[in-house]
Structure formats: C-alpha cells, structure tokens
Amino acid sequence: MEERQRSLENLGLTMTGLEAYGGKRVLVTGHTGFKGSWLCTWLEKLGAEVTGIALAPNTEPSHFALLNTRMKSHLLDIRDRDALLHAVKQADPEIVFHLAAQPLVRASYADPYETYTSNVTGTLNVLDACRACDDLRAIVVITTDKVYDNREWEWAYRENDALGGHDPYSSSKACVELLCNSWRMSFFNPAGYGSDHNVLLATTRAGNVVGGGDWAVDRLIPDIVKATVGGEEVEIRNPRATRPWQHVLEPLAGYLQLGVRLINGEREFASAWNFSPDNLEGCDVISVVHSMQAIWPAVHYRIKQDEHAPHEAMLLRLDNAKARTRLGWRPQWNADATFRETIRWYRAWYEERTVLTTQQIEEYERLITQTAEVD
Ligand SMILES: NC(=O)c1ccc[n+]([C@@H]2O[C@H](COP(=O)([O-])OP(=O)(O)OC[C@H]3O[C@@H](n4cnc5c(N)ncnc54)[C@H](O)[C@@H]3O)[C@@H](O)[C@H]2O)c1
Secondary structure, three states: OHHHHHHHHHOOOOOOOHHHHOOOEEEEEOOOOHHHHHHHHHHHHOOOEEEEEEOOOOOOOOHHHHHOOOOEEEEOOOOOHHHHHHHHHHHOOOEEEEOOOOOOHHHHHHOHHHHHHHHHHHHHHHHHHHOOOOOOOEEEEEOOHHHEOOOOOOOOEOOOOOEOOOOHHHHHHHHHHHHHHHHHHHOOOHHHEOOOEOOEEEEEEEOOEEOOOOOOOOOHHHHHHHHHHOOOOEEEOOOOOEOOOEEOHHHHHHHHHHHHHHHOOOHHHOOEEEEOOOOOOOOEHHHHHHHHHHHOOOOOEEEOOOOOOOOOOOEOOEOOHHHHHHHOOOOOOOHHHHHHHHHHHHHHHHHHOOOOHHHHHHHHHHHHHHHHHHO
8 A cells, every 4th residue: 555655655646646736727716714714725736726715714814814825815705706706707717606695594583684685695696707707617516414304203304305504604605506506407417517517516505514613603613612711601592503613724624625526527526415424423513512521621601591592403314325425425534533523723822822723734735535445
C-alpha cells in the first residue's frame, strides 16, 4: 500500500481524487458563512482559484474574517439579478458550489419572505447566471436534510422519497430541489451532455452540521459554546429532538468528491445525494449536551421547553447508501470525534486565539487517504 501511495505521490497525485481542483476556477456562493468559509479554505488548499459571492459576514466573530483569505470576494445579494450576473461572468467558473441561503428554521418563521426570496429566487438567479458561463462544467447546489416530507418515523429518507417541508425554511429548500430538477431536465439534461450543453447539475442534502467557527444564532453548538465561554448555562429547547449531526468536513468532502465526478463528465452523478452519519445513537439534543459536558466540563445547561414555540421536526434520519456505494464517500468521524474536534477548535480559538481550520482539514484529508488505501 505504501508503494502505491509513493508512486502516486511521485506522479503528484493524492489518493483522494480531490487534486482535480488544482488550477480550477471555482465559484462558491455563501463563502462568508460557516460551511462556505470551510469549503473555500479547503479549495484554496487544493490549489483552486476561488471566487466567493455572498453578503457580508453577519456574526461577530466571523470564521470567514478570521481566515484572512486572499480569495476574490464579491459582497452582494443574490436576489440582485444584474449584480449577480456581472460577478458570475467575471468569475467565469468551471464549477459552482451554491451554498448562499437563509439557513435557519426559526428565522424562516420570523421572516418567510426573506427566506423564500433568498433561497428560491436567489437560486433561480444563480442557475440562470450559470447559463451565461461558457467554461462551466458542473454545479453543486446545497439544500438540506429537511427537504423531505418528514413523517416523524424511524426510517431514514432516501433520495427518491417525497419532498415536503413544514416550516418555511424546509419548504423553500424543497422548492430549490424542484427548481434544480426542472433546470436539469430543461437546460442541463444529462442525456444531452456533450452535445446540447456541457454542464452537469447535482443537489446535496446533508444533516445538521457542526464544527469550529459557527457563531450563528439559534444553533445548538454555537449556543452551548457562547454560553460556556460567558460562564452561563445554555438553555435547551428541544432535549429529545434527534438530528443527523456531522462535522462540517464530512458533507464538504462529499460535495468535493461529487464535484470531481461532474467535472469529469460522469453524467450518472447529476442527481440528488444524501450525506449523513451512519447512525443516530446518542444524537438527541440532550445526549449531545452530555457528550459536550464530558469533553468540556465547564458546559452547564437548563431545560427551557416552550409550548408555544413554532413547530420543529423531532426525528430526522437520512440514508447515505447511495453516496457510500456509488460515490465511495463515507463518514470518517463518529459522534464522539465530531464533538471532540468541534470543541478543540473553539477552545483553541478562545484560549489561544489559534484558528485550527487548515490543520483540521489536513488531519481529515489524511483520514480520507487512509480509507481510500483500505478500500
Ligand atoms: N449548517 C447546517 O447545519 C446546514 C445543514 C444543512 C444544510 N445547510 C445549508 O448549507 C448552506 C450554508 O449554510 P451555513 O450553515 O454555512 O449558513 P450561514 O448562515 O453560516 O451562511 C449562509 C451564507 O449565505 C449567504 N447569504 C444568505 N442570504 C444571501 C443573499 N440573499 N445573497 C447573498 N448571500 C446570501 C450569507 O452571506 C452566508 O455567506 C445553506 O444553503 C444551508 O441551507 C446547512
């Protein structure tokens, strides 16, 4: 195995396949946000020429600001069609990762109009602008695990299950899935790839993502971190709600691997993909809080259930068999490792003002390489 790795290294290759991004022009929308800023760091590390389009960071601190990146950054609203088209044409991307969105369930109840226009009209504008890009080969649109018609049952949702969405956020993302499907049928149909057009389009549905550098409101891990650093108890709203928690690097690895297949022109990958952890043991909110306490004893909490709180799903599982078998993607970190790495990032930042992002990406890349060797 070592010999295989050495010979690949001599050829300048790693065993992850992600070296395909070297020198590629990549557009990431939502680069100032939590997932987008991790994705851009990884892409830059892979040698891509990255351009970002998003609003200015809306948290303080902001992971994007801490990274001090040299990437090209356009701060604009994706609902502004002309400004967006201009920036997309300037970036002239070969691949687009579309993450920009209003991503919070509770905020979507407070302002459904903002949520639908950013998520649906914004995506429409991005897809439409993509039609004007001559060198574009691939589009990866990030939706969510919440796009499914949630029946609150114990079975995991597969990519061909019905779409739905109770709250405006989930519904808006299900609309994005429908929109992408129409675009895939009408303009970027895999059957006409290479003759009528040169673009393959996929959508991705990942679970609740955690990791260092998220300071958004109304999210469990940032709430715990902020309260703990401030010496306070965190208020827990839904102790029994279960979610597919995963480290941010897990779905990002999936998006990147999927992107490589699309750039390579493998048309059978132009579809919807789940990226989720293998099982949900210990993944209700209260177990997560207890795991965090075991790693970081300063964490304290109190339950504050609100009978009048707007509806949020209680049970949500995704089936990752398609990504595992066809893409070769698999989760690398179980729940313990996920929370340990997350707390490690925050403590390094709060206690030493060290940003571990690049280091954690390198550690994670080593894991993917080892998995590829075993396979
Ligand atoms: N964080 C999670 O647990 C999670 C889970 C599933 C899916 N997602 C999806 O992943 C994507 C990124 O989420 P995140 O957690 O990084 O969110 P985030 O709030 O940290 O980042 C959102 C990004 O979108 C940009 N944005 C929002 N509205 C915009 C607009 N109108 N015009 C231009 N830019 C706009 C913001 O500026 C920011 O860069 C979203 O599409 C979200 O729905 C997130």
